[in-house]
């Protein structure tokens with residue numbers, strides 16, 4: 001029995017560790033989205049030159065960047081959602097230990 | 098006496114209006130500084146390309162932009178301080194009416 005309890009505790013510890021590592025990945029993706037969103041909002045305010053570096057920016061190029069950034073934000077949100085599902089699965093596994 | 102009171106009220110109203118217009122100029126300069134500070138912070142994080150539009154940015158050009166932005170922020174802060182002094186002067190004038 002002692003060995004069984006020891007194994008279960010070890011299993012629980014490993015799952016908590018896995019959860020923590022996924023949570024920190026989620027934070028990295030959220031951080032990246034904050035940065036990309038900031039750049040996108042700056043561009044949306046811009047006319048024909050970049051508000052950060054002042055170089056010329058054709059409307060076509062600006063709109064392409066805005067689309068690229070929007071797509072990247074959505075991709076990151078999908079990754080974040082998958083990781084949040086994974087966190088929930090691990091929570092269920094911990095409960096069943 | 099009635100005329101005198103009427104004139105003082107009018108004088109006070111004009112000074113309050115002048116104060117309001119200076120306060121809104123101060124807000125514009127503060128707003129501009131918020132924008133410039135944002136661009137400067139983005140550039141400081143950048144390596145060799147602009148974090149907003151992705152175009153290449155030589156270290157020399159980047160540092161020049163950062164210096165220009167810092168100078169602009171200081172100039173705006175000086176203008177804001179002068180306008181705040183003006184507000185105080187008007188407050189004194191209103192008290193002495």
Ligand SMILES: [Zn+2]
Pocket residue numbers: 050051052053054055147148149150151152
């Ligand atoms: Zn740029």
